[in-house]
Amino acid sequence: MKTPTSSGKRLRFATLAALLLSLGGGGWAFVFLINSNTGLPIKWPAGGVPIHIMLGTDRELSDGSTFNASAAVAAEMWNEVLGSVRLMPIQTAGSSAQNNGRNELAFASTVYGQQFGENTVAVATGFSQGNERIESDIIFNSARTWDSYRGFVRPGINDIRRVTLHELGHLLGLDHPDEAGQSVTAVMNSRISGVDWLAPDDIEGGQSLYGPPGIPANDQxxxxxxxxxxxxxxxxxxxxxxxxxxxxxxxxxxxxxxxxxxxxxxxxxxxxxxxxxxxxxxxxxxxxxxxxxxxxxxxxxxxxxxxxxxxxxxxxxxxxxxxxxxxxxxxxxxxxxxxxxxxxxxxxATAAVPVILSPPASVVAPQGGTATFAVTAEGAGPLSYQWSFNGTAINGATNAVYTINGVSSANAGQYRVTVSNAAGSVTSNPATLTVTTPAPPPPVTGGGGGGGGGGGSPSAWFLGALLVLTLVRLRQLRARRA
Ligand SMILES: [Zn+2]
Known part of the structure; x- marks a missing residue:
């Protein structure tokens, strides 16, 4: 279940994590990808996550794309591997604003007034409510040199696509595996490397939050x-x-x-x-x-x-x-x-405790009929038995077999038996008694014919049907008065 939130404190702002060029950057040590109250990751609810890309379209980059187009490709790379969310790139212009209900990717010289760390190329921010991410912006350091290219890192030139890929990982809820003491190939590592694709570790992380595309095999x-x-x-x-x-x-x-x-x-x-x-x-x-x-x-x-x-x-x-x-x-x-x-x-169970070899089975019995529940158990004797009905012990029901004669609807429910000896006891799974009501007889025809048997008196079923009809009629009268 969710933790109730008071309206005054429901938003939690965090600077998720910064992507660093080399050791020693620091400055953004506070990482809140986990809801510290619940211990669960903070992530987006299922559905589309619009991202407004405001990085620019005026410059042709090394790979022929623009900043906006290259970042949009990074979003699609995540979409290909995720099941329950879809990043929805919206290429637009303007500058980003904090806590405006939009997820924005933009260049800026500060992170909403806060200086970038010395080696920080980009920062993802986040607002959350409980375990849910509700807004995240990605601010790219405009003091750096940017381009879009594949493969080895070109000294002094940041690749917009791989940095977006990394920061979108933060937006989605992932952290740095290398800072958690792991040594893996991943675009989510805190240092920029030649990895400009989603490595298996990145995909596994994303899918742990949002699942892979498709329906799980054990859905049904x-x-x-x-x-x-x-x-x-x-x-x-x-x-x-x-x-x-x-x-x-x-x-x-x-x-x-x-x-x-x-x-x-x-x-x-x-x-x-x-x-x-x-x-x-x-x-x-x-x-x-x-x-x-x-x-x-x-x-x-x-x-x-x-x-x-x-x-x-x-x-x-x-x-x-x-x-x-x-x-x-x-x-x-x-x-x-x-x-x-x-x-x-x-x-x-330890050897001495009674073992149920054959548990009581569910029974379907007609009204007025007989229902029998039985258990077979073994263990060091003497064994004692106690049957219960909907969780309450039944007086005198202390044998391996329990029979109900003249079953009525009040007997319908769940029956269990507890078998005990000196070492302990075991209680069976519940067996269900379902009480059925026979269908009413066909209507009696005037001719009488060769019916034989009954003589003149109406059958019990017929009287029962009359009673039901009378009750229905009474309810109709009551309904009319209301
Ligand atoms: Zn990072």
């Missing part, structure tokens, strides 16, 4: 990615960019979401499964279900935030029953999307 419940884990920890990655919600799909973490992706795991043994999405690049929601149809799932556990509004990763744990397949959905709060890190941690 039926295409859930299988996970095999018999014990211990396993981390999988993915993203929910451009993912959808299916008809009848439950809400995960009590939020409608709308961009879920799925994994599935079959428990090889009984035990405790803990799931968490720490390390994901957006505000996740998480849900675990049993069932074979996305529109008829039984919820096992669901979570939005580890610490509501603060630690926006999700976590949950549940008792896994042997041979049961669990479907795991990861969605985003209010359709938030991005890269997902999902950790599975499975601890098999």
């Amino acid at each position: 419940f039926a295409n859930a990615t299988p996970v095999t884990l018999s014990e211990g920890r396993l981390t999988v990655t993915g993203h929910n960019t451009n993912a959808t919600k299916e008809a009848g799909e439950p809400n995960h973490g009590e939020n409608p979401g709308g961009s879920s992706v799925w994994w599935r795991w079959t428990a090889p043994a009984q035990g405790t499964m803990a799931l968490e999405t720490r390390g994901s690049y957006y505000d996740t929601t998480l849900g675990v279900y049993i069932g074979n149809s996305v529109s008829a799932l039984t919820t096992i556990a669901t979570n939005d935030d580890i610490n509501p509004g603060i630690i926006q990763a999700s976590s949950l744990s549940f008792t896994a029953i042997r041979n049961t397949t669990y479907h795991i959905a990861v969605d985003g709060w209010d359709r938030d999307t991005g890269g997902i890190t999902l950790a599975f941690n499975f601890t098999p």
Whole structure:
């Protein structure tokens, strides 16, 4: 979930990072690409991000382009690899202004009155609200010499395209990998180099925030990615960019979401499964279900935030029953999307605790009929059983089999059984009792014919139908009076 913001403090301004020519530049040490409150990256919401390019069209550069045209190419280079956002270059003229609701690329001699650092060629600025970037400008140092060319760095001449590529990386939410102690080939490194393209590390960074183009393979419940884990920890990655919600799909973490992706795991043994999405690049929601149809799932556990509004990763744990397949959905709060890190941690039950070999199955019973739930468990005896209905223990329901005679709609709901011995206990997944009402009989015809059986008295069904009709009539009368 999102952190509530008070209107007075909702904007956060940051000078993102400066591109330096050589060691020692300094001056722009404050980097706020992460929302320090939530620990999540600050990034653009899904959709188009207009960028007003005001660098000029009057000079023909070495590669035949203009400053505006060369910078627009850099934007398209990012667009080719990103899924949920699209930079929309608008070539225009004029000078940039801070906090004017427009994202602007312009030459200037200062960064809104603040001097450029000694070796700084360009600076990206940013305004944000919560985890969302809402404005970013890129100011190119007009005291430097600029051109547009490919390949090796020409001493004293800055290439507008690669610097724009780098600064757009900041605008999108990326930081300098070299300053984080990594040694990689990247246009996002803090020093200008011969890299004038998006290196794999740059693309990976951009896609961790916005996903790659296209729809993830595990968008649909039926295409859930299988996970095999018999014990211990396993981390999988993915993203929910451009993912959808299916008809009848439950809400995960009590939020409608709308961009879920799925994994599935079959428990090889009984035990405790803990799931968490720490390390994901957006505000996740998480849900675990049993069932074979996305529109008829039984919820096992669901979570939005580890610490509501603060630690926006999700976590949950549940008792896994042997041979049961669990479907795991990861969605985003209010359709938030991005890269997902999902950790599975499975601890098999100790040998002494009862093990459910065959959990109770869901039952469909007609009104007035009989419903039977049964569990098969093994473990050091004696085993004791306690059935519950919608979370409340049922008096006297303390055997491996629980039968309800004369079922009514009040019995519909979820049944679980807890099996205990001296070492501990295990509670089954919920089994659902669905109570059906038989269809009314065909209308009785006047002729009587060879009907036999019933004699003169109306059947119970017929009386029931009459009662329903009377109630409908009463409601109609009431509605008319209102
Ligand atoms: Zn930079």
